[in-house]
Amino acid sequence: MYDFINANLPYLLAGISVGGQYALIAIGYTMVYGILRLINFAHGDVFTAAAYAMVYMNATLPLYISLPLTIIFTVVLGYTVERVAYKPLRSAPRMSIMISAIGVSYLLQNLMWYITGGLAQQYPTIPWISNTVTILTATTKMVTLITPVLTLVLVLLLVQLINHTKIGMAMRAVSKDFETSRLMGIKIDNVISVTFVIGSFLAAIGSMLYFTNYTAVTPTSGAMPGLKAFVAAVFGGIGSIPGAVIGAFIIGIAENIIKAVGLTTFSDAFTFALLIFVLIFKPTGLFGEVTHEKV
Amino acid sequence: MKAFKIILSLLLVVLAGFLIFYSINASDLSTLLEDIVPQETMQQDKGLQKAVKRINDSLAEANQDKTLRSLNRLLEDFSDKIQMDAEAKLDLFFYRNNKVTLAFALFILILSAALIASALLKQQKYQKAIIMAVLIAMLYSGIYIVENLVGSNSMLMTVLKKGAIYALLAVSMNLLNGFTGLFSLGQAGFMLIGAYTYAIFTIDPASRAQVYQYYDGGLVQFTLPVMVAIILAGLAAAFFAFLIGLPVLRLKSDYLAIATLGFAEIIRAIFQYDGLGPITNGSNLLRKFTTFNTALFPFAVSGICIALIALLINSTYGRSFKAIRDDEVAAEAMGINLFVHKQLAFVTSSFFAGIGGALLAMYQTTVQAAAFTSAMTYEILLIVVIGGMGSISGSVLASFLFVASSEWWLRFLDNVTYIGTFKVPLLRSGFRMVVFSVIIMAVVLFYRKGIMGDKEFSLKRLLEPRKGGKRRG
């Protein structure tokens, strides 16, 4: 029994840690989908850009400036992407806006490759969270413990915002019925911008935590975590924030259990198999709602 | 008009005759050599004798390339000692450009046949078919001629080969996404299946042990002929598409997109799995399988496949696909079985994606599962969007533009350039792809319909003065 825990604890901890990081990204996906019915393919690349921003800023600025600056940069990036690439297509058929998202993702990846020259960059060590820590018998970084806590705190704050503020109410209204909300005088542009700002903010935090663990940053580093976070959002019920968080933790833990069992090649594939399973048997996910089309 | 056409075609036949006659005549190189190299000069010059001997040796080996090379050297090194009169020059021209001349002659014969047919068969549909036949003949003979003049490895030929392959991939994706309205992102997975199926069954038996070195020579120990392997590649992809389609095609559009994306990733993981190594070589690449050397091959295969897709789209079934795209509920109410038709579109699209994958394998000469990422699917999707969802000619055109831009025309953007001592800013490795992505975004945002929208290329519309109202083209 002791040996079992001993062998598997590192994986469990890694799972909870990466699950929290996926959760922070997944919230961005689920909120945007809830409001715009758009799968924001570029979200994973915004996540990667945040990492690069930190790398470059930290090279020339002290931590207490580069950290908030990175967050600001990411938020501005997310906001800009929405204004430039999604807003003009709001009245276009759904496929067009998704293709735009794919185009933005393509552009961001190429831009990052161009600026950085394609070599993997090393993520700077953020003091304290990078410290090594021992739990029972497993050695891991502090970030592994911080992540789930920080994630839950942020999610609680977000849920408070959504349920108890005016802008939160507006967001809920818009995700229920876009057209009617607009007719009722809600400033749609503001609501959408706030959604993207929150999503990007969380992605920035998530990238700081994630890349402290997996320190190599390449233009495609964010693609897989982004995709997995998206699966988490679907699994939990697209449009539901608690669902996305729970889904992300489940995926993070399951992924590491599979690595523990030795089938590392399939740890990624597992996530997709889960996705397909969900889509076929319960397309609305764990907490999602069923909508009817009027004929 | 009729008489004019017939006279013109007879003239063309005569011209073709001349070209063929001279080409065949000029193929006797030894007589030519005797004519241009005087006997006395040859006896005096040892170097000249050696050069002539080299040519005769290559002729004996029947090595065309070597013969041509030795001949060119002779003409360069001993230009002062050779006697060339007009007739010899003409013969020499025909000898060197033998293949090109014959191809050109063939094209002229087809042109003249077309003219005669056009004069005799007056109906619209025949006229259209004739023009189409001529254009196709022009395309293929053009490619052959250019390839022989410019060289198989030149940038132009590279672009043409890759463009032809991407054209097939784009059209197969358009069939599914643009014509049937099924937003599927699984293309890369089916390309992967096709590429691997082809490669596995055409690896040179002598090299199998080396390629599969970590897996004891691999499980498959026989080889199939190229055409069989290509068709098998398509069938394998189609089979998996059928299985995947069973659960997935019931889903709404967004969910279909991510489900197919997910399956593509699963397929990629499976092909990299160590346990299947004896068949797939795990995460190592496959190589030493049969490839092509002339651009005519991918053009021929793509051409036939695209023609088949076009026939499908303009058939009864194609109309049903478009109906499903426009309004699923109404289509079903009019008696169209949604699931059967969606499966048909999905399986057919994947069949051709598999063949495209096989062609891609042949072009790249190595195959590795890790390269078939979702990024590949996105590229093809972007090509389809740029060309116009719902336009076959748009997809073909956009593929060539895409490949030409990314491989060739925009390459200068990657080079560090100086004007005098001033270093032009921004120009360095990677800038090409940035500019390219920006152009794509511009098309997606401002020219959503793409280059051709949902119309096909029509010579008639190009030549006709602008008319408002009617849509047909």
Place this chain on the structure above:
Amino acid sequence: MANNVLRLKNITMQFGGVLAVDNFSIEVNQNEIVAIIGPNGAGKTTAFNCITGIYPPTNGQVFFEDKLIVSSQPSKKMKSIYAGSNKDFPEEKVCLTPDQITKLGMARTFQNIRLFKTQTVFENVLIATHLHQKCNVFSAVFRLNSLQEKAARKHATEMLEVVGLLDVKDELATSLPYGQQRRLEIARALATKPKLLLLDEPAAGMNPQETAELAQFIKQVKERFNLTVLLIEHHMDLVMSISDRIYVIDFGRLISHGTPQQVQDDPKVIAAYLGEDEE
């Protein structure tokens, strides 16, 4: 000659907590024109959707020419909140898809016009002839079905002629004025060679003259193609002038049934909504 073409038995449709149709039973016989009328949101289109297989009813059965085409009872989850007044749950579970039902001989038009937007007028009707073409993919691709195609085109042309849209056959379907689009939908439904034609508010948005022309048109088409017609309508003059029988539905329940005269005089109907001017 009163053989039964369509029979609804206890059709009940409940969406979540909302009971849209409750215990709706009707009968339509050969060559009749039967109308379903009722205030907006009374559940008429929902009933149509259950008949044509778009979604299964929560409870009830549909018989077409005495053949059971739809039969369903509430799911376990639904049983706890089931609010229908009829508790007879049929044992069988049959749910044909809309295309299967159309192939049996039932065609419909839609309340919100659903034409194929990127296709021309002719193509819209042509697509509705596919269900009668028996050919597989290969014969279609290699044009081995050219005879069937020719016959289909001829039939489509005939349908366009019947509705008077032959001269605009190459125009884009959505470029037609509203009234013509409605006629096109009818032509399209007719092209499937139905025995029973379901019309969902065919006169919506038409002025009195157009409505009168439509009434005549429906009668002519019924005679010419030996059809049975079931229609949903708000325009009372259309309904009263051509219907053999009328069913009145309000809040999902049948409140009256009979000939136009009987229904007009029924105080329940007058109370529900008759007397208020139609659009």
